[in-house]
Amino acid sequence: MTREGRIRLFVVAGLVGIFEVLCRSGVIAHTVVIPPSEMARSLWQILISGAHNADIVSTFLNVLISSALAISLGFAAGLAIHALPRLRAAIEPLLASYYAVPTFMFYPIFIVVFGVNARAIIAIAVLLSIVAMIASTLTGLDRIPAVLRKTARVFRMSVPVRALLIDLPAAAPHLFTGAKLAFAYALIGVIASEFILSGQGIGYSIAYAYNNFDNREMYGLMLLVIIVAVTANAGLDAVDRRLQARLRR
């Protein structure tokens, strides 16, 4: 582990420790936040009891489906927009300001169109994450050095062969960054949507526990989301950094 990594771990562990002391000493009321150690015990019980297995599976399945859709559709849209410069000039300002719009406010439309089910959740999550993938695809294609395109001509490559052997690997670091962002947005989109338009899933279960004053279960589930989000992001980030380092010019 790097020196910075050790400091980071120390800071996080220190904050958790302080939180534990504040909760245990009553400075922070038990009805507001439970101690982190109790959150961990609650999560452990949730996992071994299997009480929320269906919710966990449902949430992560929705996240995976949303990510896959956002990545593939975003990539395809990015390719199309890149190939049509006039269309790009027209819609690029819209893409740039896209995240200024709170996508969740459209949830009534999705309920009307899809009903209260997984499809509405996936639609919101895809809507939230797809633009990150489109933007990354455009950046990736823009950043392919002109000399590599020239090299492809020297090797007498056809356009499809060039796309596969030169363009795709050259754009890969940006595409991966897009995929990483799309996953993160999809996770946010799915869990947040489950709060408002679902009868199952981790988001729904957190809201249900909150409404029933079940702090223990609520914080246990929150901890699960945090652990999954941080672990997945750290894993993707490690691959991302390796790709970036290798492809740095």
Added chain:
Amino acid sequence: MTSAEIHAQLTGVTRVFDLPAGGKLHAMGPVDLALRRGEFFSVVGPSGCGKSTLLDVLAGLAQPTSGDVAFEGKPVAGVPDGIGIVFQEDASLPWLSVRDNVAFGLRRASTDKAETARRVDYALNFMGLRDFADAYPAQLSGGMRQRVCIARTLVLQPRLILLDEPFGALDAQTRLLMGDELLRLWRETHATVLLITHALDEAAMLSDRVGVMSARPGVFIDVVETDWPRERDSRVVSDARFGAITARLWEKLRVESLKSIGGKSVAADGGTLS
């Protein structure tokens, strides 16, 4: 060397670009150039005079607006088999190891595996890359990456090697040493070499002939024969003739360079030079 045998030829070649804002830019020509088989020919000229355009046209990467381009007696349309090109910019493929970079063209041509390995090993040794075969370009210096690109061209055993300011981004010492390696490569492969460069000393040191281009639209205003022996290296810089050759090149080029940077009045003052 059968010096009379013409290997590649440009006849009355011009290149005119349409400008985005309307109008046309006459970038180069008319240019006549006959490269002799096995010679080392360099092109020097002021910035923007069309040197790289000349290379692109000869390589089949760009169509001439008028005139004819021939390689080994056949008209050029697209990059012909037998021509290798090294660009100024780093054209190594960063996602491939040095070995895979060098083997890239051979694999594309479906060359037999044993033959590919043999040629790649030879090129890696020749360019001093053997110990870096498994490294990735990002782990190498600019000079080493340019060696990778040269090795990638070398394995294809081109009969005409075109180099577009390949050492432009390197420091002066590395450039001298890379020049030596280029001479060694030229001698061993018996290829014809066309080098585009802005460095007069590099052109004077490496070449059998140096063509001097005018400011845009670039045409050849002088071709200097160096008469260096085929067995030569960077030590020719201490030869008295080296100074005379670079002086003659600069004499021609100074006026053209001033024109290209808009210093026509200075060029006129220095008119005694021409």
